[in-house]
Amino acid sequence: MDDIAGIIEGRIPERVTLRVRSLTPYTSEFTSEQIDLLADIAEKYGAGYVHVTPRQTVEIPHVERSYINEIVKRLHEMGLSPGSTDRYLRNVIACSRWCLFNAYPMTGIAEVLNREFADRKFPGKVDISLSGCDFSCVRSRTSDIGVIARADVEITDRKCKKCSLCIKEPLGCQVDAIEITDYGVEIDRQRCIRCGFCTNVCRPGSLVVRSRGFDIYLGGRGGLKPREATYAGSVNGEDQLIDAIKRILDIYMENAMEGERLSDLIERQGDAILEVCK
Ligand code: SF4
Numbered sequence: 001m002d003d004i005a006g007i008i009e010g011r012i013p014e015r016v017t018l019r020v021r022s023l024t025p026y027t028s029e030f031t032s033e034q035i036d037l038l039a040d041i042a043e044k045y046g047a048g049y050v051h052v053t054p055r056q057t058v059e060i061p062h063v064e065r066s067y068i069n070e071i072v073k074r075l076h077e078m079g080l081s082p083g084s085t086d087r088y089l090r091n092v093i094a095c096s097r098w099c100l101f102n103a104y105p106m107t108g109i110a111e112v113l114n115r116e117f118a119d120r121k122f123p124g125k126v127d128i129s130l131s132g133c134d135f136s137c138v139r140s141r142t143s144d145i146g147v148i149a150r151a152d153v154e155i156t157d158r159k160c161k162k163c164s165l166c167i168k169e170p171l172g173c174q175v176d177a178i179e180i181t182d183y184g185v186e187i188d189r190q191r192c193i194r195c196g197f198c199t200n201v202c203r204p205g206s207l208v209v210r211s212r213g214f215d216i217y218l219g220g221r222g223g224l225k226p227r228e229a230t231y232a233g234s235v236n237g238e239d240q241l242i243d244a245i246k247r248i249l250d251i252y253m254e255n256a257m258e259g260e261r262l263s264d265l266i267e268r269q270g271d272a273i274l275e276v277c278k
């Protein structure tokens with residue numbers, strides 16, 4: 001059989017595990033029709049159940065190997081694709097579009113990166129994780145390339161009505177960075193995680209988003225040799241972020257030795273690679 005991304009040898013002879021990602025309409029989101037198809041494939045060719053992986057893909061275990069080409073054709077017709085295994089780019093993951101904390105919705109960027117790089121093989125494992133805010137629910141700081149969206153908030157001269165919505169549960173600041181004083185509102189910049197959430201509830205416009213952008217972290221990893229990623233720089237727009245990630249992947253492709261991850265390359269060559277994000 002050809003080298004097909006998404007095929008993992010199974011525990012039963014002549015049966016494999018099929019790892020599937022969603023490419024349409026949005027990365028890591030599955031429509032009801034797509035879920036129906038996955039259920040049908042699991043029922044007809046597998047064991048009747050699936051597993052959802054930490055990288056937001058679905059694994060169908062115990063699939064009969066002889067049916068793989070037929071199954072892959074059906075997946076492609078429905079906007080799904082086998083992948084995210086071995087040295088193929090691991091599924092680029094992002095926060096859900098509906099989380100209220102998103103300083104910036106990241107699914108569109110994940111979709112672009114998955115489409116462009118899903119079928120490319122790299123020297124080692126590469127995972128990219130895009131968080132909508134500093135809570136980093138998709139583990140941006142332990143990924144090879146991690147991104148955290150930021151919304152810088154400014155205090156305007158519009159009078160604070162002291163409604164307290166920006167500090168009260170459930171819609172207020174989650175990290176207690178805001179204080180309402182006799183003179184108006186104050187933000188503790190050391191505590192503020194730049195999510196921009198407070199601006200959503202401030203009706204008078206005393207708090208507004210001044211700018212949005214992305215912090216980039218490189219060289220993180222989990223597993224046997226966990227390593228926290230290093231902050232490498234910030235960019236302002238989606239195009240700049242995608243360009244920066246492409247440059248990082250190119251440098252990694254050109255310089256990494258067989259089996260090396262980005263963290264290994266950074267440790268071997270020093271921090272110069274981090275300059276690409278500046
Ligand atoms: S990292 Fe922030 S935006 Fe993303 S899911 Fe967590 S809380 Fe929501």
Ligand code: SF4
Nearest residue numbers: 173192193195196198
């Ligand atoms: S003060 Fe900072 S952390 Fe708190 S809600 Fe506003 S932007 Fe988010």
Ligand code: SF4
Nearest residue numbers: 160161163164166202
């Ligand atoms: S800053 Fe805005 S949301 Fe917060 S107390 Fe003042 S008016 Fe209300």
